[in-house]
Amino acid sequence: MIETLIIKNVKKTFKLSKKQQRIDKTTDKEKIAVNGLSFTAYEGEVYGLLGSNGAGKTTTLRMISTLIKPDEGDIIVSGISSKEDPTEIRRRIGFLTSELKLEEFFTPNYMFNFYSDLYQVPLEVREERKKHLFDKFEIHKFAEVKIGDLSTGMKQKISLAISLVNDPKIIIFDEPTNGLDVLTAKDVTDLIIELKNKGYTIILSTHIFSLVEKVCDRVGIIIDGKMALEGKISELTKEKNIESIFFDEYAKAKGRTI
């Protein structure tokens, strides 16, 4: 098995502003978002990060994508350390979110071409990729309509298609089905399975248990920025489903029953 992604004892602390302290109802001056987290994702697998709101999933994914730096620890992507060559890591990783901010004034076609140029995707490859993704997410009909005039669901589909312009082999999905209608959520689930079958490495953050059971090979449960439990879905779910496992771990960590 090839280790595509190694997260090594990563820690991230944020300073809290007065406003954040008020929102979080705390006098603490900082918040440890990720607290010594380690895990490895192998080539061709879907690794699920499961955690409640504020567990530290997004912070972890942002560190993997080199959008923010860990305070401690390291992230190795295809043998490259994030400390040494974050630019190369960024080139290899796709960060898929349905919340990408799109320029409302432009059309999906224009935006897709714009990002393809940014990644220096050759013209023929771009057109083939665009056809595949626009077919998959039924964007063709709206390809020349200003994004600002499209529905929220359509905008989310366009965000996902654009995140794939450079065909990254390591893909991070942050809560990919959040806020999507059931049909679009199914398209996204099918896309994850398609990419996995092609041998891509996928990290999927979610709090939807059924999605984890459907698409993940392994899962890590994060509680308070730490790995509470990690394992193969096929082994973990021999006796209990992921939902029960999650709540049991949560109860153990928090010292209470749920």
Ligand SMILES: Nc1ncnc2c1ncn2[C@@H]1O[C@H](COP(=O)(O)OP(=O)(O)OP(=O)(O)O)[C@@H](O)[C@H]1O
């Ligand atoms: N820039 C920041 N400044 C201050 N605190 C932050 C910042 N980013 C995240 N946090 C805090 O760190 C903790 C972990 O947040 P994170 O977004 O990683 O969690 P999450 O597991 O992705 O949760 P969610 O499902 O709500 O997105 C939370 O308490 C959050 O409020």
